[in-house]
Ligand SMILES: *[C@@H]1O[C@H](CO)[C@@H](O)[C@H](O)[C@H]1NC(C)=O
């Protein structure tokens with residue numbers, strides 16, 4: 001549940017958060033993120049020109065960071081109005097797009113999308129993507145980039161609803177030395193956990209995917225984005241020859257967000273185990289006093305069982321019993337009440353046995369005594385072979 005709570009943040013979250021973002025702590029700098037843009041009609045009435053529309057790909061830092069506005073064909077549109085706690089789905093949804101921030105990680109060894117590593121892929125890659133109108137203006141896009149709306153430091157609730165992304169990713173060698181092709185194809189955009197759940201399949205023939213070329217010429221320079229483009233299914237590169245002339249192998253990996261939860265990949269053995277232990281620990285944390293009680297009971301039971309065993313052993317093997325009783329004399333004050341009632345009887349029993357033992361030689365039959373001693377030796381041996389059970 002924990003991580004999903006953060007999803008519930010709404011416009012108010014900005015005002016409540018002690019920290020708004022990495023670029024400004026003045027709430028007025030964020031108004032663009034929760035007031036909708038003027039429509040074409042409004043602008044006409046105001047006598048203002050139509051704004052320039054944001055490009056599908058915005059270069060933030062060449063070779064390192066690009067923001068992609070990917071049109072999501074046929075996707076429903078989440079409407080989040082300022083001051084309204086309950087959002088709704090737009091009837092006749094307007095054309096809309098999803099935002100993806102492709103960046104090379106600081107260590108220059110991996111590629112991130114909205115902060116999650118996708119190359120080399122690390123699962124689960126729970127990527128959340130903002131939905132924006134397809135005709136988002138270039139001005140607002142600039143603000144999103146400059147104020148780092150897709151960064152984890154961003155804490156302001158916005159008018160833009162976010163979707164959880166599932167994807168299929170293909171990597172392939174190319175005929176260029178040390179250049180890999182990466183196709184990042186979004187398959188689902190969905191929301192769970194809130195009042196309007198829904199899923200959109202990005203499977204229309206004209207739906208575009210993101211195709212990148214990644215290069216790593218040397219360790220010092222690290223990974224670089226050589227190119228990034230949006231292509232339709234029919235236009236994507238499906239096979240390539242490696243520099244040696246052989247057909248390049250392709251690797252496809254699929255990540256389906258709903259197949260994963262807090263405990264991992266649902267249905268796997270590891271998931272079952274983590275869920276069971278996780279839930280048990282959660283429960284115990286909520287019932288800490290029970291944990292203490294349980295530990296207390298276990299310690300108590302263990303002691304009792306041990307005492308019973310020792311007592312039993314004492315009956316079977318009086319000499320060993322004697323040793324135990326001597327050992328236990330120091331610990332005696334700790335003994336539980338009813339255990340003390342057992343002990344005098346034991347002592348009596350052992351004492352009686354001792355008397356009959358001592359009486360034996362007086363009766364003069366030495367052979368019998370020796371035989372008895374041998375028997376005892378055997379008994380001790382067989383006793384020693386049991387320690388694992390006794391412990
Ligand atoms: C953007 O698209 C919406 C929905 O189609 C439309 O109402 C609005 O006028 C458009 N805005 C501009 C500036 O063209």
Ligand SMILES: *[C@@H]1O[C@H](CO)[C@@H](O)[C@H](O)[C@H]1NC(C)=O
Nearest residue numbers: 101103115145148149150151
């Ligand atoms: C894109 O991601 C990188 C790495 O997480 C981050 O430093 C940058 O601020 C993000 N850009 C935006 C526009 O959020």
